[in-house]
Amino acid sequence: MKIHLQTPEEIRPQIWKELGRASLDRHHEWRTPVLASADTDGLPDARTVVLREVDAVAGQLTFYTDSRSPKVAQLQA
Numbered sequence: 166m167k168i169h170l171q172t173p174e175e176i177r178p179q180i181w182k183e184l185g186r187a188s189l190d191r192h193h194e195w196r197t198p199v200l201a202s203a204d205t206d207g208l209p210d211a212r213t214v215v216l217r218e219v220d221a222v223a224g225q226l227t228f229y230t231d232s233r234s235p236k237v238a239q240l241q242a
């Protein structure tokens with residue numbers, strides 16, 4: 166068995182590349198990540214969202230939502 170070890174610095178760009186693919190391919194397994202935030206009691210609140218855009222340079226992932234949804238207030242807080 167041959168084991169190829171990679172450093173975090175090698176793995177990180179591969180992950181961003183895959184995230185970029187996921188934002189373009191609606192059948193990609195990473196297309197619908199779970200976004201977790203903290204509620205007003207500090208407890209975790211998690212839900213599925215659709216990954217819409219990926220900017221590897223800015224380190225930014227984009228999803229769309231209703232501005233009135235609880236998750237928006239949680240993320241702003």
Ligand SMILES: Cc1cc2nc3c(=O)[nH]c(=O)nc-3n(C[C@H](O)[C@H](O)[C@H](O)COP(=O)(O)O)c2cc1C
Nearest residue numbers: 197210212213214215228229230231234235236237
């Ligand atoms: C496959 C799937 C994709 C979803 N994508 C989104 C999304 O892109 N944006 C969104 O606001 N909600 C999406 N939802 C609904 C959320 O999971 C969640 O139920 C809703 O946004 C309310 O979340 P909140 O009350 O925590 O704010 C999706 C649900 C599923 C099952």
